[in-house]
Amino acid sequence: MNRTVIEDSELGRLEQMIRDTPAEIDLTRGVMDRYDQKRRQVSREAASGRRGWRKPAAAVAAAVLIMATAAGTGLISPAAAEALRQIPGMERVFQLAGDLGLRAADEQGLYNSLVVSDTHGGVSVAATAVAFDGIRVSVGLELTAPASASGAESQPESLQEAMTDVELSVNGQPLNDYAPYGSSIGLFLFPIPDSDKLVLEFSDLRNQGGQAFPQQFALGLHFKMVGVEEPFLLDIPVELNTRDNLVLAPAAAQHYGNITMQVDKVELTPVTTNITTRLELDGMTISEMHSSGGSIGYDLFDDQGNKIPMLSGNGTSATGGNVLIEDSRFAPLASVPQSITIKPYHFVYKANSISEFQLDAQGKVKVEYIPELEATVPVAAAK
Known part of the structure; x- marks a missing residue:
């Protein structure tokens, strides 16, 4: 089956980068313009x-x-x-x-x-x-x-x-x-x-x-x-500059409405934390989900509730398909935790818009977590 990068998925990753980027860097207009010009x-x-x-x-x-x-x-x-x-x-x-x-x-x-x-x-x-x-x-x-x-x-x-x-x-x-x-x-x-x-x-x-x-x-x-x-x-x-990277394959699946979200892999290195997720929709394609403003992003937390900064990501799906596999890259963990928690979310847009975000008091894009899709993965026991 022909496969292609879902560009809306990349846009979703950019949106999350905007939300997590410190105020001294102006991402929004520059990144979106570059995204349109060079996908x-x-x-x-x-x-x-x-x-x-x-x-x-x-x-x-x-x-x-x-x-x-x-x-x-x-x-x-x-x-x-x-x-x-x-x-x-x-x-x-x-x-x-x-x-x-x-x-x-x-x-x-x-x-x-x-x-x-x-x-x-x-x-x-x-x-x-x-x-x-x-x-x-x-x-x-x-x-x-x-x-x-x-x-x-x-x-x-x-x-x-x-x-x-x-x-x-x-x-x-x-x-x-x-x-x-x-x-x-x-x-x-x-x-x-x-x-x-x-x-x-x-x-x-x-x-x-x-x-x-x-x-x-x-x-x-x-x-x-x-x-x-x-x-x-x-x-x-x-x-390769690192050795003995920790790789987990939890295959933890959660269901909510027409959405199934599965954590396929977790990779921990001294430089990067990588989460591979599989998103499957029932009765809707990935493109339709994105075009309707229903893009799903992910936040990552350690076992102490600390949010791990987002770095970058990318997603791939079959053309016209209903399955999206994504790699979301985060900063490294300070130490091996007992567990990590992946919290999927929807972006919050302004009324009657699927392109303008609502912002919180700190100027970051608001999100709504989807607790039914939240997944906690044991880590320390697998070391």
């Missing part, structure tokens, strides 16, 4: 003012000296990585990211430092860190450009806006060869506010019928930059 390429915009492409000259010069020592292999020694960290304006990408999982990867050394760069027209883009925990691949990218580019009205405000036509490959194979037939692997670009850095991120769809990524592979990153004629190409080595 498969999802990104977040920082709510900062216009920024040029210039970095302090001393910092750039010092970084060049350090990077030159590693040019032969592309990998940086721990001492060199720490030296980079001490240079003003050269903090590690994952350290600055607003992603608790990537910060944990930085603190625990669950990533690889590297210098893989390409330069055209005086503009350089470098991959400086990569993390792979078996669930998501995260690549830290940094931009340096001539000072003359700063302030030019024709120049983009950020690296995220400057990158176009992004294509990825795994060991020379197009990334989407790893997706289920008829589907695409979504690409996320998460900018770091007030910097010329971002995190490029993607996940395989192995829980939705696709292929798992190898534990070690060569990632080809091909893209263009606004204002630069020649394309950029980075060859980035990726390897």
Whole structure:
């Protein structure tokens, strides 16, 4: 049966990201506009003012000296990585990211430092860190450009806006060869506010019928930059940075009305918590549910009632089908809990609308939990 990514499901994931995003990041209009323009390429915009492409000259010069020592292999020694960290304006990408999982990867050394760069027209883009925990691949990218580019009205405000036509490959194979037939692997670009850095991120769809990524592979990153004629190409080595990930297969099913929700899998790593759910409708297709404003999202709580921040997600369904399989990615758990609880919900919209959200006092999108579909999964006993 032909399969396709349900775009409304991706929109639902974006809606939840909007709800969980701190106030200093303006997701709503930027993400939705990008969603309409590039359905498969999802990104977040920082709510900062216009920024040029210039970095302090001393910092750039010092970084060049350090990077030159590693040019032969592309990998940086721990001492060199720490030296980079001490240079003003050269903090590690994952350290600055607003992603608790990537910060944990930085603190625990669950990533690889590297210098893989390409330069055209005086503009350089470098991959400086990569993390792979078996669930998501995260690549830290940094931009340096001539000072003359700063302030030019024709120049983009950020690296995220400057990158176009992004294509990825795994060991020379197009990334989407790893997706289920008829589907695409979504690409996320998460900018770091007030910097010329971002995190490029993607996940395989192995829980939705696709292929798992190898534990070690060569990632080809091909893209263009606004204002630069020649394309950029980075060859980035990726390897699994975590071991002994905890994987549960509870198959816990709940029923409510015409909805059956089943938790197929729970994956815990030091970097990511991944929940795979199966949603089945009776007498209605997934597309019809979304178009009627009945999209279902998920919140995750530990056994102490702490809500775990949402990171990203994606869903796949048969064309015209009534089954939706989703991966919802959350921040890592501080420790292995006795259990976790998945709370499905509906978004709350303004009267006579299925596109405008109601907001609470903190400016977050209101939701209504569906207690009949709530599922609690034992964790510690399975360790």
